[in-house]
Amino acid sequence: MEYWLPVIWFGVIGFGALMYVLLDGFVLGLGILAPFAEDEHQLDHMMNTAAPIWDGNETWLVLGGAGLLAAFPKAYALILSALYLPVLLMLVALVFRGVAFEFRFKAERSKPLWGGAFALGSLCAAFWQGVILGAIVEGMPLQEGKYVGGMVDFYSPFSMLTGAAVVFGYALLGASWLILKTEGELQKTARTLARPLVLVVVVFIGLVSAWLPFLDSRIMARWFDTGNFWWLSPVPLLVLVVAFALWRAAMAHGRDARPFLLTMSLFVLGFAGLVLGMWPFIVPPSLTLWQAASPPSSQGFVLVGLVVLLPVILGYTWWSYRVFAGKVASDSGYH
Amino acid sequence: MDALLLSRIQFGFVISFHILFPAFTIGLASWLAFIEWRWLRTKDDLWRDLYFFWLKIFAVSFGMGVVSGIVMSFQFGTNWAVLSEKAGNILGPLLSYEVLTAFFLEASFLGVMLFGWKKVSDKLHFFATLMVAIGTMISTFWIISANSWMQTPQGYSLDAQGVFYPESWWAIVFNPSFPYRLAHMVLAAFITTCFVIGGVSAWYLRRGVHVEAGKRMLKHAVAFAAIAVPLQIFVGDLHGLNVREYQPTKLAAMEAHWRSEPPGHGVPLILFAVPNEREERNDYEVAIPKLGSLILTHTLDGDIQPLTAVPRDERPPVAPVFYAFRIMVGLGMAMLLLTLASLWAWRRKTLFTSRWILDGWRVLAPSGFIALLAGWYVVEIGRQPYVVYGLLRTADAVSPNIVAAAVLSSLIIYAAAYAFVFGAGIWYLGKLLHKGPVKQPPKDTEGGEKTPARPLSLPDESIDGGAA
Numbered sequence: 001m002e003y004w005l006p007v008i009w010f011g012v013i014g015f016g017a018l019m020y021v022l023l024d025g026f027v028l029g030l031g032i033l034a035p036f037a038e039d040e041h042q043l044d045h046m047m048n049t050a051a052p053i054w055d056g057n058e059t060w061l062v063l064g065g066a067g068l069l070a071a072f073p074k075a076y077a078l079i080l081s082a083l084y085l086p087v088l089l090m091l092v093a094l095v096f097r098g099v100a101f102e103f104r105f106k107a108e109r110s111k112p113l114w115g116g117a118f119a120l121g122s123l124c125a126a127f128w129q130g131v132i133l134g135a136i137v138e139g140m141p142l143q144e145g146k147y148v149g150g151m152v153d154f155y156s157p158f159s160m161l162t163g164a165a166v167v168f169g170y171a172l173l174g175a176s177w178l179i180l181k182t183e184g185e186l187q188k189t190a191r192t193l194a195r196p197l198v199l200v201v202v203v204f205i206g207l208v209s210a211w212l213p214f215l216d217s218r219i220m221a222r223w224f225d226t227g228n229f230w231w232l233s234p235v236p237l238l239v240l241v242v243a244f245a246l247w248r249a250a251m252a253h254g255r256d257a258r259p260f261l262l263t264m265s266l267f268v269l270g271f272a273g274l275v276l277g278m279w280p281f282i283v284p285p286s287l288t289l290w291q292a293a294s295p296p297s298s299q300g301f302v303l304v305g306l307v308v309l310l311p312v313i314l315g316y317t318w319w320s321y322r323v324f325a326g327k328v329a330s331d332s333g334y335h
Numbered sequence: 336m337d338a339l340l341l342s343r344i345q346f347g348f349v350i351s352f353h354i355l356f357p358a359f360t361i362g363l364a365s366w367l368a369f370i371e372w373r374w375l376r377t378k379d380d381l382w383r384d385l386y387f388f389w390l391k392i393f394a395v396s397f398g399m400g401v402v403s404g405i406v407m408s409f410q411f412g413t414n415w416a417v418l419s420e421k422a423g424n425i426l427g428p429l430l431s432y433e434v435l436t437a438f439f440l441e442a443s444f445l446g447v448m449l450f451g452w453k454k455v456s457d458k459l460h461f462f463a464t465l466m467v468a469i470g471t472m473i474s475t476f477w478i479i480s481a482n483s484w485m486q487t488p489q490g491y492s493l494d495a496q497g498v499f500y501p502e503s504w505w506a507i508v509f510n511p512s513f514p515y516r517l518a519h520m521v522l523a524a525f526i527t528t529c530f531v532i533g534g535v536s537a538w539y540l541r542r543g544v545h546v547e548a549g550k551r552m553l554k555h556a557v558a559f560a561a562i563a564v565p566l567q568i569f570v571g572d573l574h575g576l577n578v579r580e581y582q583p584t585k586l587a588a589m590e591a592h593w594r595s596e597p598p599g600h601g602v603p604l605i606l607f608a609v610p611n612e613r614e615e616r617n618d619y620e621v622a623i624p625k626l627g628s629l630i631l632t633h634t635l636d637g638d639i640q641p642l643t644a645v646p647r648d649e650r651p652p653v654a655p656v657f658y659a660f661r662i663m664v665g666l667g668m669a670m671l672l673l674t675l676a677s678l679w680a681w682r683r684k685t686l687f688t689s690r691w692i693l694d695g696w697r698v699l700a701p702s703g704f705i706a707l708l709a710g711w712y713v714v715e716i717g718r719q720p721y722v723v724y725g726l727l728r729t730a731d732a733v734s735p736n737i738v739a740a741a742v743l744s745s746l747i748i749y750a751a752a753y754a755f756v757f758g759a760g761i762w763y764l765g766k767l768l769h770k771g772p773v774k775q776p777p778k779d780t781e782g783g784e785k786t787p788a789r790p791l792s793l794p795d796e797s798i799d800g801g802a803a
Contacts, residue, residue, distance in 0.1 A: 052446030055401055059434065059442045065408040066430040073423025080412025080419075081734035087413055088745045092752045095402040099756050102398035106391075106763045151741045294424040297501045302428045305435055313439045320443040323454050 005300060006293040009071035010282065012306065014275045016067055020060035021271065022173070022264055027054045029174020031097055031122020032167060034115060036193060042186055043115050044105075045330045049181040051101055052324050056317055058098065070302050072292040074145065075282045082140050082147045083132050086154050090128035097121030123167060130166030134159030137274065138215050139284040145291070158211055165204035169267065172197040176259035179250070181328050187256075194250035194259060202243045205270055209236065212277060216285065235273050242266050339733045341742040342414040345749060347715075349406055351708060352753050356400030358707050361475060361521065362528025363393045364468035367448075371461050380775070385548060388772035392764060394449055399760045401442075403753070414742070416734035418722055421498050425491060425507060426481050433477035441470035472521070479520055483513040485723050486714070487581045497727065511581055515574040516714075522567040523710065527703025529563060530670065532556045534700020535768050537693040545771040550687050553696070557681060560674040568667060572630070579631060582724060583640035584649065585717035588656040590627060591617050594641050601636040602627035607661075610653040615643055651719040659712040666699075666706040673699055 027050045037043040050057075068076040080087055100118035107114055135154040140147055175197055178190035246262040249255065282289045293299065367389055374382035408430070411419045419426075447455060447463040455463070490506025491499045501507055533556030539549035578586045586592075591610045596602055604626035608617035628637045642650055673695045680686045687693075722729045 052450040055398075055445055056439065056442035058401070058405065059438045062405060062408050062438055063431070063434045065412070066427065066434045068427075069411065069419055069423050070427030070431040073419050073427055076412045076423060076427070077416035077419040077734070080409055081414070081416035081736055084413050084734075084737055084741055084745070087409055088748065091406045091409060092748055094405055095752060095756055098402035098405075099398055099760060102395050103759060103763060106395065106767070110759075147736050149736075151736070151738060294427065295500055297504075298424040298428050301501065301504055302431045302435075305432055309435045313435065313443075316443050317439065320446050323447055323451050 001296050001300070003290070005296050005303070006071070006289045008303065009067075009293070009299055010279075010289050012303075013064060013067050013071065014271075016060055016064045018268065018271050020057070020064055022267055023057035023060060024054070025126075025170045025267065026050070026173040026177040026260075027057055028097070028122040028126045029170040029172065029177065031100075031118050031174075032126060032171045033174045033178070033190075033193065034119035034122070036189060038185070038189075040111055040115065041330070043118075045182065045186055045328070046178065047101065047104065047118065049178065049328045051105075053320060054098075054101060056320065058094070061094075067302070071294055071299050072282055072289065073294050075287065075292040078140065078142070078147055078283050078287065078292075079132075079136060082149060083135055083154050084151055086128045086131045086135065090125050090132065093121045093124035093128065095121070097125055122170075126167045126170045127163040130163035131159045133166065133274075134162030137162070137212070137278070137284065139286075142283070142286050145287070158215065161204070161211070162208060165201075165208055168197060168200045168204060169270075172201050173260075173263050173267070176246075176250075176263040180256050180260045182330075183327050184330065186330070191250055195247060198243055198247050198250065201266070202239070205239055205266075209273070235269060239266065239269050242269065336739060336743070338737050338739045338742045339730055341739055341746055342733050342737070343729065345742060345746045346410055346414060348746070349403065349410060349749055349753070351711075352757060353400065353403040353407055354707065354711060355704055356396050356403065357471070357474070358524040358527050358704070359531070360393060360397045360400055361471040361524035362526075363389060363396065364464070364471045365525070366528060366532065367393060368461075368464045368468040371464050375457060375461055381547060381551065381772075384772045384775050385552070387775050388548075388767075390449065391767050395760055395764055395767070397441075397445065399757060402756075406749075413745075414734055414737065415722075415732050416736075418727065418732035421496075421727060421732075422485070422723055425484065425499050425501050428501070428504075429477055429481040429484070429508070433474055433481075437470045437474035437477065441467050441474070444470070475521055475524070476517060479517045480508050480510070480513055482714075483516050484508075484510045486510075486516075486718055487512040488723055488726060493726070499723070499726075512574075512577050515570065515577045518570045519567070519574050519710075522563055522570060523703070523707050526560065526563050526567060526670065527707055529556050529559045530696070530699050530703045531701075533560065533696045534698075537696035538700075538768075539771060540687055541690075541693050541697065548772045553686065554681075556696075557674065557677040557686065560670065561678055564667070564670050564674050568671065571664075571667070575631060576633075579639060582718065584642065584645050585651065585656070585713075586631070587640055587642040587644075588651045588653045588717055589660040589713060590631070590639070591653055591657045592627070592639055592641050593617070594643055596638055598638075599636045601625035601629075602631065602639055604630060605657075608657070610657050612650075612653055648720065651717050656713055656717045659709040659716070663706045663709040663713065666702045666709070670699060670702060670706075 030046050030050055034043055034046065037046055065076070068079075096117040098121075100114045100121060104111055104114035104118065131154060134156070138156060138158055140153075141149045172194065175190045175194040179187055179194065182190065242262055242265050246259060246266065249258040249262055252258065278284060280288045280290075282292045367386060370382055370386045370389065373379070374386060411426070444463040444466040447460065448467055451460060451463060484507055487510045488499075489510050490501065490503040492502050493499060532552050536549040536553035536556060539545040540553065575586070578589075590602070591605055591608055592602060593615050601624065603622035603624045605617065605620055605622045608620040608622075611618050625635050627639075628635055631637070631639050642653065673692075676695065677686060677692055680689050680692045685692070718724055720728050720730065722732045
């Protein structure tokens with residue numbers, strides 16, 4: 001158990017983070033694409049596709065935070081205090097994005113203001129999430145388990161690259177979500193945006209992947225050193241295959257769910273690559289998951305609840321998506 | 336100012352803002368469940384109109400609670416890294432259970448509650464409302480448990496580095512102060528909402544608008560307050576006895592009780608004083624002899640542990656705890672008086688016409704929020720200088736790597752963002768309340784799920800337009 005519990009929890013946190021990236025990713029993507037809405041009415045339409053579910057999607061982030069504190073308190077303390085400023089800016093951006101959903105539909109004269117808050121909040125939240133991801137992957141200088149870096153160490157060319165990559169990745173998720181959930185003009189706009197976004201995202205995936213082995217944290221480098229390279233070699237190939245299918249699906253009428261599913265696959269591939277690359281570190285390059293883990297009495301206690309509750313949560317989440325399944329009409333109203 | 340003090344100010348600021356919204360929505364969710372149940376039973380359209388009216392208020396408040404809550408779930412890591420490292424083994428699982436049992440439940444069913452009126456059956460919609468209400472309760476359970484454990488820790492062991500390890504989860508969750516504090520907080524949330532409902536109703540009645548709705552809501556508010564306010568005073572008294580047993584220094588600060596009284600003398604109840612920490616006494620004290628003993632020990636000559644029983648560096652700041660406690664109790668007494676007066680007016684059939692009663696409700700409409708914040712200040716300032724009572728000092732819990740300049744920037748950013756966002760939110764809430772309940776169109780049963788949901792309330796949706 002001493003060995004396996006932290007491994008299971010590494011998987012759980014990874015799953016939670018992936019769920020967050022996929023689910024809130026497309027909602028943040030809607031915000032990033034908001035400037036492409038032709039008018040307030042079209043922005044209403046975009047936001048209405050996510051209005052009933054955004055809150056649940058964002059909850060995966062809270063689960064990630066609380067789960068990290070429960071299972072890897074050292075990593076929680078280290079990552080959040082070391083990345084103080086990017087975390088702050090991400091949270092404030094999420095505040096604006098979140099309230100925009102409620103306020104925009106209640107406002108009239110100030111409607112454009114909250115549309116702007118939605119767009120800018122989403123863009124900044126996505127960017128800072130990418131920066132946080134990049135900074136973790138790059139690694140943190142630790143001495144005897146304590147962070148010894150500065151408060152702006154998160155800033156680096158690599159973290160700026162991952163920040164931009166996440167923005168475009170979420171935009172692609174948002175565009176393919178719109179293809180799934182809308183019809184008419186808005187769907188056409190989404191299709192037109194999807195293709196260039198696929199290209200940009202593939203380029204970003206390529207750049208980030210090529211950079212990884214050269215980072216100080218030597219993420220991935222291990223894979224190349226030990227000959228495990230062949231295990232990973234299908235991943236880039238799969239990325240290209242999925243991207244090509246996505247390029248075609250973006251314009252294929254009648255199969256509106258396909259672009260969204262393919263974009264999600266693209267994210268799963270990229271995410272799996274990164275998480276496998278981090279192994280066995282939770283804070284590269286020196287804190288392993290076993291060093292950061294809480295005792296089995298803590299990890300086991302929550303795991304029992306997780307095993308029972310996660311299927312229930314996934315069940316009613318699925319049900320709430322079912323309730324709002326199908327195309328969202330452009331005049332569908334808020335509560 | 337150093338990073339520690341700034342971090343404390345920041346935490347106090349973001350948590351104070353946050354707690355207002357959950358406290359309000361805990362009560363509102365149950366109120367909505369009650370209203371929808373009444374509508375299902377009676378099919379009286381006024382209930383349905385009231386449901387949609389309070390639903391909009393709920394949506395805005397809940398949204399603000401969610402976004403300010405996400406900030407909270409990361410504060411422990413950004414500013415209180417040592418607390419997270421040392422107590423994460425215990426606090427982390429409690430917060431995780433809150434997310435797993437409450438947050439997902441609330442979030443998923445909230446979507447159906449807000450947008451599913453025409454997509455699901457009436458009963459299923461009521462079920463969604465009920466799930467949201469239950470979710471708010473479960474959430475309160477876990478967060479109060481975590482906070483109570485920090486007040487009265489048990490069921491743990493400590494290693495040489497001062498890291499807490501769970502030994503008995505039962506003992507941790509049901510720690511000695513937990514039952515009292517859970518009951519006190521749930522009642523506080525209900526009473527807060529109750530006085531908003533009553534205050535808004537009184538405002539309508541005074542303005543002569545929404546008279547039917549106002550009468551109905553005011554009656555329910557008075558009836559509820561008649562049960563909840565006395566009950567809260569009773570629970571508060573039990574809670575006080577619990578504090579006397581487990582956190583005597585906090586109690587001494589609440590009462591500004593500096594020295595032991597001579598035997599048989601009894602502790603006075605101090606009505607007003609200016610606590611003088613340097614000289615360890617009170618200035619300008621106005622007190623009633625023996626009443627303190629009667630309230631705190633339920634005897635006429637019982638003594639409580641004085642502040643001077645512990646060294647200065649073990650004492651909380653006395654004045655804020657002393658004053659906050661008096662504000663909370665004073666408001667509680669005002670609520671009790673108004674409730675009794677309202678019952679009397681109800682009997683004399685002047686409840687809806689008495690200017691005094693209606694204005695009393697209008698004035699006390701925000702009293703729950705103020706009392707709630709004051710109560711939390713008693714709790715949180717009163718436990719200083721510890722964050723885990725008696726075991727981990729607040730000064731030792733702050734993140735070691737953060738610098739004052741960064742915390743000052745974050746404090747300014749939070750303050751500016753919250754002022755803007757929550758200022759706007761409270762403005763919109765005010766507009767919605769001003770506008771009041773609106774007649775809802777009957778539920779369109781034709782077409783079923785394929786029909787795009789018509790805007791339920793499009794005409795009354797915009798509230799900063801002119802026509803309100």
